[in-house]
Amino acid sequence: MNEIMNGWFSEICPMWPGMALSVEIVETLYSKRSEFQQIDLYMTKSHGKMLVLDGIIQLTERDEFAYQEMLTHVPMFAHPNPERVLVIGGGDGGVLRELGRHDCIKNIDFCDIDPEVMNVAKQFLPSMACGFDDPRVTVNIADGSKFIKEHKNTYDVIIVDSSDPIGPGEALFEKPFYEGLKAALKKGGIVATQGESFFIHRECVKNLITITRELFPIQAYSYMLVPSYPGGHLGICLGSKGPELSTPARIITNEMQEALEYYTPEIHAASFVLPHFMTKLTREL
Ligand code: SPD
Numbered sequence: 001m002n003e004i005m006n007g008w009f010s011e012i013c014p015m016w017p018g019m020a021l022s023v024e025i026v027e028t029l030y031s032k033r034s035e036f037q038q039i040d041l042y043m044t045k046s047h048g049k050m051l052v053l054d055g056i057i058q059l060t061e062r063d064e065f066a067y068q069e070m071l072t073h074v075p076m077f078a079h080p081n082p083e084r085v086l087v088i089g090g091g092d093g094g095v096l097r098e099l100g101r102h103d104c105i106k107n108i109d110f111c112d113i114d115p116e117v118m119n120v121a122k123q124f125l126p127s128m129a130c131g132f133d134d135p136r137v138t139v140n141i142a143d144g145s146k147f148i149k150e151h152k153n154t155y156d157v158i159i160v161d162s163s164d165p166i167g168p169g170e171a172l173f174e175k176p177f178y179e180g181l182k183a184a185l186k187k188g189g190i191v192a193t194q195g196e197s198f199f200i201h202r203e204c205v206k207n208l209i210t211i212t213r214e215l216f217p218i219q220a221y222s223y224m225l226v227p228s229y230p231g232g233h234l235g236i237c238l239g240s241k242g243p244e245l246s247t248p249a250r251i252i253t254n255e256m257q258e259a260l261e262y263y264t265p266e267i268h269a270a271s272f273v274l275p276h277f278m279t280k281l282t283r284e285l
Pocket of ligand 1 (some may be wrong): 056057058059067068090091092093094095161162163164194229230
């Protein structure tokens with residue numbers, strides 16, 4: 001339940017009780033309830049436009065690049081030759097924009113349950129929604145957990161750009177969904193999912209690591225810094241049917257590197273180096 005008081009939006013959520021990130025708002029650009037969730041888009045004083053779903057900040061124009069680049073390029077560069085990619089969620093188009101930089105991709109399936117997020121992005125967030133203009137993208141408006149059941153043994157890389165495990169994203173954090181992801185991956189495939197915060201959502205992170213460890217021969221957890229998310233960071237939970245995850249398997253071109261703001265091969269490797277409490281926590285699992 002978010003509130004705007006005296007021109008400040010505060011992100012109040014039962015998943016991080018007792019704390020709230022506040023952002024000063026200049027104008028509400030869009031506010032409507034879709035079939036699935038409340039969608040709000042604000043112009044902020046310091047962070048450009050900000051997309052909020054069910055009261056939770058999904059992105060701000062100021063720092064979205066960190067999340068979208070890392071969630072995309074870590075699994076993509078860990079794979080030696082990703083040709084077929086599936087994106088579940090991420091209706092803003094930012095992950096698609098990042099995938100567009102990989103010439104090796106032949107086609108990209110995009111699957112989101114709520115077409116309204118995509119429509120809002122196309123209207124207000126063109127720097128992300130440009131991802132939908134890539135001719136390799138096929139848009140599927142569907143429930144991701146059902147979609148993967150109909151696409152077994154199909155993808156080299158699957159990226160799950162979900163919201164938090166409350167509301168429409170809840171099923172995307174449960175074991176049956178991960179079993180479906182595994183089945184939808186080809187031999188040697190890699191999955192990367194929005195992995196929450198190891199400071200704030202420790203039980204959820206533990207659960208994701210346990211599930212992916214049980215299902216995949218190779219599992220790892222990476223994270224990036226994003227000031228607009230609670231705790232200032234967000235994790236990526238990865239499972240691989242073959243490739244090593246923490247070392248890029250391909251070399252980034254100078255042209256692509258210069259177009260990016262956050263991802264580098266060094267950041268790729270470093271993002272898997274976790275605080276000691278995480279090492280201890282994963283040892284116990
Ligand atoms: N706590 C919010 C996590 C949001 C992750 N999804 C963001 C979508 C951006 N493409």
